[in-house]
Amino acid sequence: MNFDLDQDERALQAAIRDLCKGVFPMETVRSLEGSGGVSAETWGALEEAGVFSLRLPESDGGAGLGMTAAVIVFEQLGRALVPGPLVGTHVTRSHGAPVEKLTLISRDDQLIPYLSTSDVVGVLDAEGVSVIRQDEIAAEGIAQPLDPLTPVWRVSSLPEGKKVSDAGTAAVVRLEASALTAALLVGIASAETDLAVAYAKERQQFGRAIGSFQAVKHICADMLTRAEVARAAVYAAGVHLDGNGDGDTARAVTGAMLLASEAAFANGKACVQVHGGMGFTWEIDAHLYLKRAAALIALHGGVDAQAEEMAAAL
Amino acid sequence: MDLRYSESDERFRAEVRAWLSDALPKLPAKPGPHDWDARRAYDTTWQRMLHDAGYAGINWPAEYGGRGASPTEHLIFLEETERAGAPYVGVNFVGLLHAGPTLIAEASQAQKAAHLPKILRGEEVWCQGFSEPGAGSDLASLKTRAVLDGDHYVVNGQKIWTSFAHVADFGELLVRTDPDAPKHKGITWLILPMDAPGIEVRPLRTIAGSSEFSEVFFTDVRIPVENRVGEENDGWRVAMVTFSFERGTAFVGELVRSMKLVEELAELARKLPRGNGSAWDDGGVRRELGLIAAQLDGLWHLTKRTITESERTGVPGIGGSIFKLYYSEVRHHLGDLAMKILGTAALATEDEPAVDHVRGWIHAMSISIAAGTTQIQRNILSERVLGMPKEPS
Numbered sequence: 286m287n288f289d290l291d292q293d294e295r296a297l298q299a300a301i302r303d304l305c306k307g308v309f310p311m312e313t314v315r316s317l318e319g320s321g322g323v324s325a326e327t328w329g330a331l332e333e334a335g336v337f338s339l340r341l342p343e344s345d346g347g348a349g350l351g352m353t354a355a356v357i358v359f360e361q362l363g364r365a366l367v368p369g370p371l372v373g374t375h376v377t378r379s380h381g382a383p384v385e386k387l388t389l390i391s392r393d394d395q396l397i398p399y400l401s402t403s404d405v406v407g408v409l410d411a412e413g414v415s416v417i418r419q420d421e422i423a424a425e426g427i428a429q430p431l432d433p434l435t436p437v438w439r440v441s442s443l444p445e446g447k448k449v450s451d452a453g454t455a456a457v458v459r460l461e462a463s464a465l466t467a468a469l470l471v472g473i474a475s476a477e478t479d480l481a482v483a484y485a486k487e488r489q490q491f492g493r494a495i496g497s498f499q500a501v502k503h504i505c506a507d508m509l510t511r512a513e514v515a516r517a518a519v520y521a522a523g524v525h526l527d528g529n530g531d532g533d534t535a536r537a538v539t540g541a542m543l544l545a546s547e548a549a550f551a552n553g554k555a556c557v558q559v560h561g562g563m564g565f566t567w568e569i570d571a572h573l574y575l576k577r578a579a580a581l582i583a584l585h586g587g588v589d590a591q592a593e594e595m596a597a598a599l
Numbered sequence: 600m601d602l603r604y605s606e607s608d609e610r611f612r613a614e615v616r617a618w619l620s621d622a623l624p625k626l627p628a629k630p631g632p633h634d635w636d637a638r639r640a641y642d643t644t645w646q647r648m649l650h651d652a653g654y655a656g657i658n659w660p661a662e663y664g665g666r667g668a669s670p671t672e673h674l675i676f677l678e679e680t681e682r683a684g685a686p687y688v689g690v691n692f693v694g695l696l697h698a699g700p701t702l703i704a705e706a707s708q709a710q711k712a713a714h715l716p717k718i719l720r721g722e723e724v725w726c727q728g729f730s731e732p733g734a735g736s737d738l739a740s741l742k743t744r745a746v747l748d749g750d751h752y753v754v755n756g757q758k759i760w761t762s763f764a765h766v767a768d769f770g771e772l773l774v775r776t777d778p779d780a781p782k783h784k785g786i787t788w789l790i791l792p793m794d795a796p797g798i799e800v801r802p803l804r805t806i807a808g809s810s811e812f813s814e815v816f817f818t819d820v821r822i823p824v825e826n827r828v829g830e831e832n833d834g835w836r837v838a839m840v841t842f843s844f845e846r847g848t849a850f851v852g853e854l855v856r857s858m859k860l861v862e863e864l865a866e867l868a869r870k871l872p873r874g875n876g877s878a879w880d881d882g883g884v885r886r887e888l889g890l891i892a893a894q895l896d897g898l899w900h901l902t903k904r905t906i907t908e909s910e911r912t913g914v915p916g917i918g919g920s921i922f923k924l925y926y927s928e929v930r931h932h933l934g935d936l937a938m939k940i941l942g943t944a945a946l947a948t949e950d951e952p953a954v955d956h957v958r959g960w961i962h963a964m965s966i967s968i969a970a971g972t973t974q975i976q977r978n979i980l981s982e983r984v985l986g987m988p989k990e991p992s
Contacts, residue, residue: 286601286602286603286604286605286608286671286903286906286907287600287601287907288600288601288602288900288903288904288906288907289600289904289907289908289911290600291600294600353600478985482985482986482987485987486986486987486988493988493991494987494988496981496987496988497987497988497989497990497991498990499974499977499978499990502977502978502981502982502985502987503974503977503978503981505981505985505987506924506976506977506978506980506981506985507924507977509921509980509981509984509985510921510924510925510980511925513901513917513918513921514894514897514898514900514901514921514925515897517897517900517901517903517904518893518896518897518900520600520900520904521602521900521903523600524600524601524602525602529600529601529602529603530602530603531602531603531604531903532896536896537896539893540892540893540896540897541897543889543890543893544893544894544897547890589882589886591889591893592885592886592887592889592890592893593882593885593886593889594889595888595889595890595892595893596865596885596886596888596889596892597889598892599861599862599865599866599888599889599892
């Protein structure tokens, strides 16, 4: 048993963190609002770094890595609030999809994220995975999406599409997408903690840093705790999906998604609160983390569905 | 990362399982909760059985008579004993988990030789004299005074929350030896012989109705200087060694028990009638159970992380404080939900189905207080891990 990042995993984590620092500083992330969350340059950098191909065999231009590595990478993408159809593109590419941007939805979803910047939409249903070219979908853009960096479209009719994989693959895709969404969320939960802590150390009131007051520092301790437990669960989900787990894989993934959702949502609100009045301004980044968390959770079916799934396993 | 156990770990698990299935039927009947002489006998008998099978002091170094097991083997041992329903350490708690590890780290050769083998064999029971009525979370403000008189310290004062004091042979005692020094710098750690004249033990009754804690009063109690562990006025540091042990794997048994309890509670919810159906028909109840199950799973993964980290670095790291804080909250939630599901059935506290769930609900309130309250854990995490400034004192 080794549940600590090994040398390669640490190197991967550092590399992707550096990539995010270089390509996705917050000004860049904010500027992507004008182009539907994705630019040729930012997407190109992710492609080049192997974010979407890392699980493909080396003979296919990949790095031959597994879901554990993917989870480590996606945690960093979440931390940097990188927008775009990251999960759908990565997961379907890993199962043989061509080099395209793919946004992944469920058959009965009413809204599609990142439609304008995606080449294709992947649709999950009981039969399997189908793909539909972006321009074959009739949909209307939502003027003010909850997360300014998760633009969404309301579908008026969704064509059947071309079936590309069976129900078995769809089930795997679903689990992998959950684990990677959970990884994005746990990255967000940590970033929110860091942001709140940094502000609480710097902001002076009553003649001292507000972070010296227990009323404030206890909020931060709870943020750390939620993020750390969720991180352990998310890494465990990745390890289970690689076949190296110590329990039921579906349960590990569902639990990870539930804890990461709770952590990112609660930490997002706490982060706004710690920032006080400034937290309620558009200028401070706190709301962007919270809104991304809320959007990812909602697009993934919500926490109640995962809690029900956990209960069904009891 | 890999969560699978190695072949040798699995062999160890099989060995522990086989031994437990052979040993547990040989235990005498469990004594009543207030029959302390019988409880001491029962717990020390179990300790002797563990010792003779080579499982005593599972994580103690082999040179002090322990098994020298790796942190992973320790985890497996705690998991298997809890799953098999084996007795917990009971009256041996302080000796095995606090005093013993402290003696290993800080005591003289003579002190180690005098106590460690007896603790492991179940021949010596220890209690802890740290907290005082005026020194709880602010433990370093303790006032029990020790004055040097020749080759003895003369102790006067009062301790509280001393577990198993009335059946203990020795106690770990923190005393004030320099009242003029800053509070952390004037404390000394002594080995207290519980049969010394001038000690009075008065049991407390807890909200659980139990009687394992006592108040201990000291009137001119003479303790030989040779019973001092570490230097005079260096007792705070010596005591802190114990606390890092306390926050390492101390809650694994608890966690395994709670994981079992959440399954039992789900089963109970399916059976208990509510309206035309059962408590399980309430989606809110189901989702709360699902969330608690995910949180306990998360703590299981966190434990494995902490254990791997301590295997690599040799110290427990921050996982212990995070575990303690998060587990306390989840344990409260689990208890509160059980009370909601039980309804009036909770009033018959000693009967099925209430008994384990109501006990657990009350127990939760001690978990968030003992060994550093939830609020103290939040101070530790925010100040030592997040580097936030201390509140001015």
